[in-house]
Amino acid sequence: MPNQPLESFEYDNPCPIRDVLDRIGDQWSVLVLLTLQPGTQRFNELMREIGDISKQMLSRTLKHLEQDGFVTRTVYPEVPPRVEYRLTELGHSFLEPMQALVNWADSHHRTIAEARRRYNRE
Template sequence: MKGDAFDPNCPTRLILDRIGDKWSVLVVLSLSGGPLRFSRLRELIGGVTPKVLTQTLRAMERDGLLTRRVYAEVPPRVEYALTPLGLSLQRPIEAIAEWAEENVEAVVSARDRHDAALTPS
């Protein structure tokens, strides 16, 4: 079955929401180097609250993009890793992140010009 992103009833839109979410993008980028614990993920992804990170990780696990592995230790150790499906997102997400980093100055300048044009003199 192939999806149709332009059909409002197609589940493709749910997937686009997931991979278009900034936290999901940052999780994929963070886990590209291998499994990480929650605390390390939170350190790498500056500005994310524990609640939002937990929600993001649970949703990504449900979508089959990552795995959550609990080790029987005291205290319990939990690691997150990308699945093959999650790894398949790595290159497209890296390309988008690279584009954003290379073009941030141009976008900020365009916003400033736009906002200045809307501001009464």
């Protein structure tokens, strides 16, 4: 649908919060975005930085982030081909509110874990 006029575009989910959170709220998207924060990286660099993600899942996550405009993919005509990923302006703009969420999670993780333990004991 990339060539479809904007005024006739149908959103997959007309609720902006659900539509965006469905994509970036998966297990890997936020981690990939944070890993790309310092700058352009190649696929294998991302694999090493993230560590416990499969090639298939990293590939799928990058495609989704590219589809939504958070990441750009550049292929260089070399042998073997060199492919690099970087955050777009949209991706960078998302880092500030995302960092606030990461900071909140860091600050409250112990409290949440303790609440889970209490709940499971009852």
